[in-house]
Amino acid sequence: MSSRPEAAELGFGDIEVGQVYEIERSFSATDVQAFAAVSGDHSPLHVDPAYAAGTEFGSCVVHGILLASLFSQLVGMRVPGRHALYLGQDLTFRRPVLVGESVRAIAKVTAKSEATSTVVLNTEIRSSDDKVIVMGTAKVKVRDQVRESVAAASAASAVPAGAARSVALVTGASRGMGAEIARTLARRGHAVAVNYLRSADKAEQVVQEIVAAGGVAMAFQADVRDAEAVRAMTQQIVERLGPPTVLVNSAVGEFANRPIAELRWSDFEDHLEYQLKAVLNTCQSVHPLMKAAGAGAIVNMLSQVVGGVPPNGLADYVSAKTALLGLSKAMAAEWAEDGVRVNMVSPGLTRTEMTQHYHERVFKMEAARTPLKRIATTADVANSVSYLAGDDSAFMTGVNVFVTGGQTMI
Structure with a gap:
């Protein structure tokens, strides 16, 4: 029996402008090493504690893209979840995150398009003291076939x-x-x-x-x-x-x-x-x-x-x-x-x-x-x-x- 977590199944009509979704997470040294193995990014700033200790950060820093994977988790598991198709994501990194540091990833629905069954999300990662670490905008298609059919019929009549x-x-x-x-x-x-x-x-x-x-x-x-x-x-x-x-x-x-x-x-x-x-x-x-x-x-x-x-x-x-x-x-x-x-x-x-x-x-x-x-x-x-x-x-x-x-x- 699979222990894989279940994704939400929000339809286009279930998502409203103004809704906010959050997850909290910290990345361990094991997480960073696993990501380095997958991505091939073995920069010592991320994986070598001795090197990182001599930098201005004092310890290992989480890969920026590993942090951004929290947005993928929000989209694929929460909003909309099962019916998501990621169309785009821009990112701006404000400051690094240290291994073991707790952060919150937030997605706020800012717009919806009936014509294309897409939603726009304002995405942020914030530190434990509520400072913005990563920010950007995501565009996601909701593959809710029933909803798409209704939207298409409505658009055709209008x-x-x-x-x-x-x-x-x-x-x-x-x-x-x-x-x-x-x-x-x-x-x-x-x-x-x-x-x-x-x-x-x-x-x-x-x-x-x-x-x-x-x-x-x-x-x-x-x-x-x-x-x-x-x-x-x-x-x-x-x-x-x-x-x-x-x-x-x-x-x-x-x-x-x-x-x-x-x-x-x-x-x-x-x-x-x-x-x-x-x-x-x-x-x-x-x-x-x-x-x-x-x-x-x-x-x-x-x-x-x-x-x-x-x-x-x-x-x-x-x-x-x-x-x-x-x-x-x-x-x-x-x-x-x-x-x-x-x-x-x-x-x-x-x-x-x-x-x-x-x-x-x-x-x-x-x-x-x-x-x-x-x-x-x-x-x-x-x-x-x-x-x-x-x-x-x-x-x-x-x-x-x-x-x-x-x-x-x-």
Whole structure:
């Protein structure tokens, strides 16, 4: 009779976002020697006590991959257990673990995809004093055949035949430029999550237009300046459409022309809330999903004001957009190794709800000084965003595309 422990048999429906699974373990010298024999890694730091005693650690250190095997134990035995198929795991090692040291391995469910029957886990190993030793993200398929059949039938009834599985989240998509970007991405084959703050009717209208044209879209309400609201929205998107692999940050607040002498710090804060805080919230929320998928495209909407001489009366807006330029470049550099590209689009003056109060002569004057002799349309901007979100721009990151008809040339 086998004494082998039994694995859990969780189905996809048994796993909920927010659930946490833990195991505790210490690795003995015998464990380390056995792993060295299997892996061929006989580094003296791990297996030679005399050598290890002379190092900065003072004694033998457990192999990093042996530690990471605790994640395999969590997945194969606990969540989901018998029905698990490991699709990916990234690892960051913060500090070594000594032989005999007790540690806890933790897996927290952070996302689920109905379309692919996969779950995303935030994985950590912590020391006895609760310090993070190893951290990462795991992606696991739940091979629950009954559940997969139900999910496939549900998806077939909800999603038109031939619809792409790639998901794009567009913030501020209920009107203006954001709405046009959502429609364009849908035409290019993305299922689109249409984010809105207050304009539920307008967001639903955008969704209906996309669906009527044969696309896939759903509306999701969230104040992107609120990190908790963004996390909740992301969870809903994953459950209803799948994990986003494209994010377009186009939400923007209202602005008024005022000279610098009349501006208050609160005016700057209002713009920074949208241009910096909101973008950070959404990017941090989707980054683990993109990293787990091995690819992702983020497009942040900037403005022509970040290039050349800025217009008078918009110092608060210009400052916030310039801050977003810096954040976008930093993200592009730091997340490149995760397969996540971060690019920017900087439109010139465009006819939208935000500019509809401008006098017609403003548009005519702007067109006259533009080499292409017209101002930008929302379609011009959306097409550039779509290009940066697609595979044709796969070797581009940290790029700022000026859609200005030639007014800005770099």
